[in-house]
Amino acid sequence: MNLRAHHVLLWGLFIAGLMVMPELVSKGTLRTMIFACYLAIFAISWDVLSGRTGYISFGHPFLIGIGAYTTAILSKRFDVPVEISIPLAVVVTMIAGLIVLLPALRIKGSYFALVTLAFMELMYQLVQVIRPDLTGGTRGMSGLQTLTRGALNGYYLAASLMSVLAIIAWLLMRTRVGTALWAIGMNEESVRGSGLSTTRLKAFAFLVSAAIAGLGGAFYVHYLGSIAPRALFDINFLFTIIVAVLIGGAGTIIGPIIGAFFMVFLLEWLRPWLPGAERYFVYGLIALLLYMFQPKGIMAILAGLWVRLKRVTS
Amino acid sequence: MTQILIQGLLLSGLYALIAMGFMLIFSIGRTLNLAYGAYLMVGGYVYFWLSQQLGLPKIVGIGGAVLVGVLMGLLKHRLIVKTLKGDHVAVEISTLILAVVLQAGVVLVFGDSSKILLPIVPGVVTVAGAQVTYNILVATIISWVVILALYAFVRGTHTGRAMQAVSMDPKGAAISGIDPDRINLITWGISGALGALGGVFFASYTQLYPSMWVAPLIISVAVVIVGGIGSILGTLIVAHIVGFLEVIIVSVWAPELRGVFTMLLIIGVLVMRPQGLFGREETH
Numbered sequence: 309m310n311l312r313a314h315h316v317l318l319w320g321l322f323i324a325g326l327m328v329m330p331e332l333v334s335k336g337t338l339r340t341m342i343f344a345c346y347l348a349i350f351a352i353s354w355d356v357l358s359g360r361t362g363y364i365s366f367g368h369p370f371l372i373g374i375g376a377y378t379t380a381i382l383s384k385r386f387d388v389p390v391e392i393s394i395p396l397a398v399v400v401t402m403i404a405g406l407i408v409l410l411p412a413l414r415i416k417g418s419y420f421a422l423v424t425l426a427f428m429e430l431m432y433q434l435v436q437v438i439r440p441d442l443t444g445g446t447r448g449m450s451g452l453q454t455l456t457r458g459a460l461n462g463y464y465l466a467a468s469l470m471s472v473l474a475i476i477a478w479l480l481m482r483t484r485v486g487t488a489l490w491a492i493g494m495n496e497e498s499v500r501g502s503g504l505s506t507t508r509l510k511a512f513a514f515l516v517s518a519a520i521a522g523l524g525g526a527f528y529v530h531y532l533g534s535i536a537p538r539a540l541f542d543i544n545f546l547f548t549i550i551v552a553v554l555i556g557g558a559g560t561i562i563g564p565i566i567g568a569f570f571m572v573f574l575l576e577w578l579r580p581w582l583p584g585a586e587r588y589f590v591y592g593l594i595a596l597l598l599y600m601f602q603p604k605g606i607m608a609i610l611a612g613l614w615v616r617l618k619r620v621t622s
Numbered sequence: 623m624t625q626i627l628i629q630g631l632l633l634s635g636l637y638a639l640i641a642m643g644f645m646l647i648f649s650i651g652r653t654l655n656l657a658y659g660a661y662l663m664v665g666g667y668v669y670f671w672l673s674q675q676l677g678l679p680k681i682v683g684i685g686g687a688v689l690v691g692v693l694m695g696l697l698k699h700r701l702i703v704k705t706l707k708g709d710h711v712a713v714e715i716s717t718l719i720l721a722v723v724l725q726a727g728v729v730l731v732f733g734d735s736s737k738i739l740l741p742i743v744p745g746v747v748t749v750a751g752a753q754v755t756y757n758i759l760v761a762t763i764i765s766w767v768v769i770l771a772l773y774a775f776v777r778g779t780h781t782g783r784a785m786q787a788v789s790m791d792p793k794g795a796a797i798s799g800i801d802p803d804r805i806n807l808i809t810w811g812i813s814g815a816l817g818a819l820g821g822v823f824f825a826s827y828t829q830l831y832p833s834m835w836v837a838p839l840i841i842s843v844a845v846v847i848v849g850g851i852g853s854i855l856g857t858l859i860v861a862h863i864v865g866f867l868e869v870i871i872v873s874v875w876a877p878e879l880r881g882v883f884t885m886l887l888i889i890g891v892l893v894m895r896p897q898g899l900f901g902r903e904e905t906h
Contacts, residue, residue: 364711411893418654418710422843423892429840430885437878543836547722550715586730592723596716600705603712 311482319475322562326467330460338459342531344572345466349524351552351564352470352477357517359558360481361510362493363412367424368521368549370431371408373540375401375522376529377435381442383453383530390453390530397526398519405518409511416496432541448536455530462531469527470565473520478561480516489513490559544588551595557607566606571595625752626869632754634865635762636823638769638858640838641845643816649851650789650809653703653710657717658817658842659835660724665691665818666825666834667728670737680742687818695814699807721835729832736831742822761823768819772812773854785809789851837881844884848891863887 330338350372358364378400382393411423436446443449456462480486488509491499500506529535539545548571556567574594578587602609640662647655665687673683702720706712741757748754776782787795788805796802824838844864849856864887868880 362711364714411889415892418714419847419892421654421714422847423889425843426840426885426888426892429836430882430889433878433881433885437876437882543718543833544722547718551719554715582730586726588722589726589730592719592726596719596723599712599716599719600702603706603709 319478323471326471327464329467330463335459338463340572340576341569342459342462342466344569345463345470346524346528346531347548347552347572348470348565348568349473349520349528350549351556351568352474352561353517353520353524354549355553355558355561355564356477356481356520357513359553359560359564360486360489360493361513363416363510363513364421365408365424365517366421366546366550367408367427369541369545370424370428371401371404371518371521372525372528373428373431373435373537374404375525376535376540377443378522379526380449380452380529380535384449384451385442390455394523394526394530398522401522401525402515402518405514405521406511408518409514412510412514413507428541428546432537435537435541443537444535446537448534448539450534452533452535453530454533455527465527466531469523473523474561474565477516477520481561485509485512493559547592551592551599553605554603555595555598555605557605560605560607563605563607570606624749626866626873628749628752628754629873630862630866630869632758632762633869634862635765636758636820636827637841637845637865638861639765639816640820640824641842641849641857641861642769642772642854643813643820644839644842645846645849645851645854645857646785646809646816647813648846650785651699651703651806653713653717654843655698655717655813656714656839657698657721657724658813659837659839660721661691661694661814661817662821662824662838663728663832663835664694664724665821666739666830667732668818669822669825670732670739670830674740684742684819684822687822688815691814691816691818691821692811693814695810695812695817696807698814699810703806703810704803721839725832725835732832734832736829739826739830742826757826761827765820765823768816769854769858772816776854781805781808840881840888841884844888847888 329341333341350368353371354365354368375397379390379393379397382388382396383390388396408424408427412420415423435443440446456465481489488499488504489512492506492509492513496506499509525540552567552571553564554567555570556565557563571591575587575591578590582590598606643661644655644658647653647658668687668690669683672678672686673680678686698717698720702716703713706716741755743756743760745756746753747756747759776785784795784800784805785808787798787800788802792802795805820838825834828834841864845857845860848863849858849860864884867883867887871883872880
C-alpha cells in the first residue's frame with residue numbers, strides 16, 4: 309500500500325478543511341457545497357470504473373438511479389426504515405452493476421459506452437411505465453424521508469460520506485488490485501498474459517463502482533426528499549458527472565472531487581447572468597476548452613505548474 | 623394492418639436517412655459522433671428560423687439548414703477531431719460536451735419551449751383507409767432519393783470508393799494514394815448535411831424542442847449497431863426493423879413503450895454479436 313506520512317497529513321488537512329468550511333461560508337454556499345459533495349461521490353464512482361479500466365460508462369445514472377429508486381420505493385411505499393433500505397439499495401445497485409458487467413466481458417471501447425447508454429435510456433422509459441404506483445411514473449415521488457435537517461447537518465453528512473468514500477477508493481487504488489485495474493486500461497491482453505483474471509478484476513471494479521454509486525444515490529435521494537426520472541436518467545446529469553471527472557483529472561481520486569466542486573460552483577456563479585438551461589452553454593464551452601487544452605484535467609495542469617515553479621525557484 | 627404497414631414504411635424511411643449520416647462517420651472516422659443528434663436539432667431550428675420567423679421560401683429554409691449542417695460537420699472535424707488526433711475516447715467525450723453546448727445555445731437563442739413546425743407540404747391523402755399527411759410522405763420520398771443518391775455516390779464515384787477504402791483500412795488507402803484526411807473531411811461534411819436534412823423532417827414529424835436530439839441519436843445508434851458498420855444496405859434494413867417495431871408497439875401495445883424494444887435490441891445484439899447483423903468483422 310505504500311502509505312507515507314505526508315499522505316496522512318494531506319488527507320488530514322483535506323478533511324479538516326472540509327469540516328471548518330461551515331464557519332467560513334454562508335448557508336447558501338453550504339447548500340451548493342452539498343451538491344458538489346454528492347456530485348464528487350458520483351464522479352469518484354465513475355472514475356473507479358472508467359477512469360482506470362478505460363471502459364467508458366455512459367450508464368452511470370442507471371446505477372445511481374437504481375440505488376436512489378430502491379431506497380425511495382422501500383422507505384416510501386413499504387415503510388422500511390432507512391437504516392435497512394439504504395444498505396439494501398447498495399446491494400441492489402451492485403447486482404445492477406453485474407448486469408452492466410455482462411456486456412463488458414465481450415465488448416469494449418465505443419460499443420461498451422453505447423450499451424451502457426442504452427441501459428440508461430431503457431431504465432428511463434421502464435421506470436415510467438412499469439408499476440407507476442410504485443415508482444410514481446413520470447412525475448416521480450416526493451415527500452421522502454430526509455436524513456438531516458438544515459444545511460449544516462446536510463453538509464456534514466455529505467462531506468463525511470464523500471471523505472470516507474474518497475479515502476476508501478484511494479486506499480483501494482493503491483493496492484495491487486488498483487494497479488492491475490490501471491493496467492487493464494492500458495493493455496488488457498497483456499494483463500491476461502501475465503496470468504491475471506481480467507474477468508475477476510473487471511467484476512471487482514464494477515462492483516466497487518456500483519456500490520459507491522448506489523450509496524451516493526441513496527443518500528442523495530434522502531437529502532433531496534424527492535425523485536424524478538428525468539432528473540436522474542438524463543444525458544445532462546451524465547454529462548455533469550463525466551465532465552467533473554475529466555476536468556478534475558481521471559484516474560486520481562482527488563481530481564474528480566476538485567472537478568465536481570469547480571463545476572458546481574461555476575454553475576452557481578453563472579446563475580445571476582443566465583438563470584435557466586442557457587447556463588450549460590458557457591459551462592459546456594469552458595469544459596470543452598479545458599478538456600481540449602489538457603485532457604488529463606486540472607490535476608495535470610497543477611502538476612505542470614508545480615514542476616515549472618520548482619524549476620524557477622532552483 | 624395496412625395502417626401499420628404504411629406508417630411503418632414512412633417512419634422507417636426517415637429513420638434510414640437519419641441513421642445514414644451517423645453510420646458514415648462511424649464506419650469511416652471510427653468515431654462515435656455523439657453530437658450527431660445535435661445536427662438534427664440545429665438543422666430543425668435553422669429551418670424554423672429561416673422559413674417561419676423570417677418568412678423565406680421553404681426551399682431556402684431547407685437549403686440553409688443543410689448548409690449549416692455541412693459547416694458544422696467540417697468545423698467539428700477541423701477543430702475537434704483533428705486536434706485530438708484520433709483519440710477515440712477523447713473525441714467521443716468532447717462530442718458529448720459539444721451536444722450539450724449546442725442544446726444550451728439553442729435554448730439561449732430560441733428559448734426553452736417547444737415549437738411546432740408548419741408542415742413542409744400541407745395536406746392529407748388517404749391510402750387504403752390510412753390517413754397519411756403529405757408532409758411525412760414527401761419526407762420519406764426525399765429520404766429515399768437521398769439514400770439512393772448516396773449509394774450511387776459511394777459505389778460509383780472515385781471519392782465514394784476512396785471513402786470505402788478508408789473505412790476498410792486507412793493505412794492501405796493512404797498507400798494507394800488516397801488522402802484519408804481529405805476523405806474524412808468530406809465524410810464529416812456529408813454527415814452534417816444528412817443530419818440537418820433529417821432534422822428538418824424529423825422536427826416537422828414530431829416537434830422542435832431543445833432536447834429533441836437524444837431520441838434520434840439513440841435510434842441512429844441502434845440502427846448502426848444492429849446493422850453493423852460500413853453497410854448501407856444493413857442500415858436500410860435495420861432502420862425498417864426499428865421503425866416497424868416502434869409503429870407496431872405504439873399501435874398495439876402502449877405508446878410509452880415505443881423506445882424500450884429499440885434499447886433491448888441494441889443491448890441484445892451488442893452482447894450476442896458485437897459486429898452487428900450485417901457488418902464485417904473488426905480486426906482490432
